[in-house]
Amino acid sequence: MRAFGEAVRLAVPAAGAPVAPAGELIERAQDRLAEVETHRSAERSRVETARMAVRLLRWLATPEGSAPATMLDAVQRQVRDDGWVDRARLDIFVGDVDPQVARAYRLLHAAVEARRARHDHQFAELLQDTTVAERDPGTLLRVEDVLDRVVRPIVDNGRRVLMLVLDGMGTAAAVEIAESLGRGGAWEELTPGGGPRVGVLAALPTVTQVNRCSLFSGRIAVGDRGTELRAFREQFPGGVLLHKSDLRTPAGLAVDPEVAAALGDPAVPLVAAVINTIDDALDRSDPGITEWSTDTVNGLRNLLVLAQDRVVVLVSDHGHVVDRGTEAVLRPADSSENRWRLTTGEPGDGELLFKGSRVALGGGEVILPWREELRYGPRKAGYHGGAAPAEAVIPLLLFAAHDENAVPGWAGAPVSSPEWWREPLRQAAEEAVSHEPAPTESRRPARRAARPPAQDEGLFDLPAPAATAPPSSAPTVPPAPSSPPPADSAATIVKALLASPVYADRRGTRAPLPDERVAAMVATLVAGNGRATLETLATRAGIPVHRVTGTFTVLRRLLQVEGYPVLSLDPDGRTAKLDIALMVEQFGLEVP
Structure with missing residues (x-):
């Protein structure tokens, strides 16, 4: 591990250096990773973190390119590339027990953060411009568009839907959940035209009372559970909306009988369920070290078992950022909100002013941080409300059981991971x-x-036994790679x-x-x-x-x-x- 850590340290560009890591140094880190992976004492969690470190080195070696030209481009960059970076850097942030390896990870994290901060700033500036100018979304999906542009066409085509709203699920968590859902082979992921995944833009600020209500209302709205229920019934009179209390079960039952009956009822075109596991983790545990899957998101696997004949739409109301520990910056504000504040005073470093019809609180004007380390309220394990893409980009995943033609205009998804994630340099x-x-x-x-x-x-198939080499007094020379x-x-x-x-x-x-x-x-x-x-x-x-x-x-x-x-x-x-x-x-x- 120390040899691997040293290889990572050497491959990380110097602070402020505009150049990417040298290819031969990344290859050396890949070779040391292979030695770690095959060591008989290797611990799974440490090996996985090491693997993430090499992935991030390869990402740093990819050309950064120009800033996104449109809001759609910025959303898609988060879904198709930076969300994977966020997934990997969570492991690097947690680090390693060995001080030498930890120092290498800290250097790597700083290099990744510098590049991601540029992306976050570009995203927030585009979001500010799009919001104040009231720009037409075009093909960009917004949270208030999901029911009309995604769910309703499926129902109108005669297919029943289970819409799972995973409160707080960002693009990094969606990477893990989609992988775990597709791993069993029962569910096939669908994407528009069989192309890359798409994302959804949240309303502002990126808090639950704004975005979940806007999702179920089909328009920008603010409200609690009761407001969501009334708005949902207006949109889908024959549908069923389930919140946390509706999903609780007595002893011995994995799924409430009424919930199971709704899922199995051909007369119920849409069942929507809000699952709060990820959002709850922001208060009560550490979302940065949780591996999100159908096993760790409460109730997800059980609902999917009963929804084999439905198209499953996985979406959230917002993403989240994790607490940065000693690197976190607490900035005084007039309220106790964690990641947004009223427009008292001018925006400071790492903040921008947002105003427009998609700003649902603060009288249509709020100040939001785009730097992930900023917060205004009490310390928690994670936060949401701001303008960082990890909060403002909502993942959208569609799955069907053994039917890639279940949704007109959607087809079997291609590989979603970027090249640097899966292939050695x-x-x-x-x-x-x-x-x-x-x-x-x-x-x-x-x-x-x-x-x-x-x-x-x-x-x-079994590996063929190695042939016994004839005795020889000559030294063995390893073959050249x-x-x-x-x-x-x-x-x-x-x-x-x-x-x-x-x-x-x-x-x-x-x-x-x-x-x-x-x-x-x-x-x-x-x-x-x-x-x-x-x-x-x-x-x-x-x-x-x-x-x-x-x-x-x-x-x-x-x-x-x-x-x-x-x-x-x-x-x-x-x-x-x-x-x-x-x-x-x-x-x-x-x-x-």
Whole structure:
């Protein structure tokens, strides 16, 4: 762990440096991470934090790009990229018990915070401009639009809906919940047109009494539970809205009988349930160290069991920021609100003035902090109310049980994670290979006839025992690390594969995969020196995430000539391995 921490420390750019981390230093941190992951004393939580640290290094190495031009762009950046950063930096903030590793994490956290603060400021300035100018939202979804633009079209198409409002769920928590929901295979995530996930813009300030009431009213409104019930019944007279007290059950019952009856009733088009677990954690526990899932969000799994024939819409009323401990800044204010204040005095550092029809409190004018470390009220584990994207961007997730065509205009979702989240950086290797001579024909591998065929399904595959090396007095020299082929070599191999008579014969009888999908997956594996995650294969080949496992199985059958294990899956269950040399041999490919 200390060796890993030192590698992280060296890879973090110096404070204020405009340059990204060097690729070879990130690769070194990745190598040290691999050693940590395989150590027999590794603790799961420490390994996961180390993995998050490497992900953040890779994020810092990605080009930052220009500021978003529209509010829609800013919302989508939070959903598709920065929300994943927020998920990773929560682990880094918690840190490590070893002081040397902790120092490295602190340096990394500071570098990540500097970049995220720029993004937060850009988001807040766009939000201020959009709010005061009363700009038309266009395709941007706002909290008051969700019932009309998302839920009602599903109901009008004859499908029943379970809408789960997870109070306080931000984009970072949604990353974990969506992953846990899709892990079992029963639920398929849907997105507009089968494209990336979308987010929803909250009303201001980002507090429950504004946003949850606006969600159920279909307009900007302020109110309590009673107001929400009346507004919901006006929108959906035949629907059922459940709050925390409605979801409590007596001993022995996981779901209240009346709730179960409503979910099973064909005459109830919409059941909406408010689940307060995440919001409650902001007061009573530490949301920064909780791994949100269908197991840790109270009642979520049980409701889903009874909603298999409904489209599930997961949404929230606002997100949250976590308390920053000794880094938190308490600023005096006239009220005890945690993350918003009335317009007494001018906005200070880290604050902006917001006014307009979507500002529901303070007479239409409030001052909101965009810096996450600012608060006005008493210390808690987490806060909401401000203008940081972690608070103001509401995640929107749709799921259907084994039916990717359940919602017109929505289709099976692609992989949602960004590249830096799932794939190791190979920059140094790619730069090195450009200076190496191309392999000659004499360097092609010899035929491996002695290799035992693998079972087609891989159900009972076991790793082959290592061959015993003959005794020798010569010292053992470790093999040099292989480098990934350059892009033109990968294209050459793929072109030769698709033109191969062996491929044509097997494609016609064994695999229904389109050639372009095969080409995309094989090219990705070759470019990655024979390795890529299943999620990356799905992304490159345009495969909905819930289909990638089945597609991989078909590709494996296609490539395993005579049962040889050309393509396999790592024990981690998510990394594909392609034996490039064996594929070249088995398909008789003539490549340089």
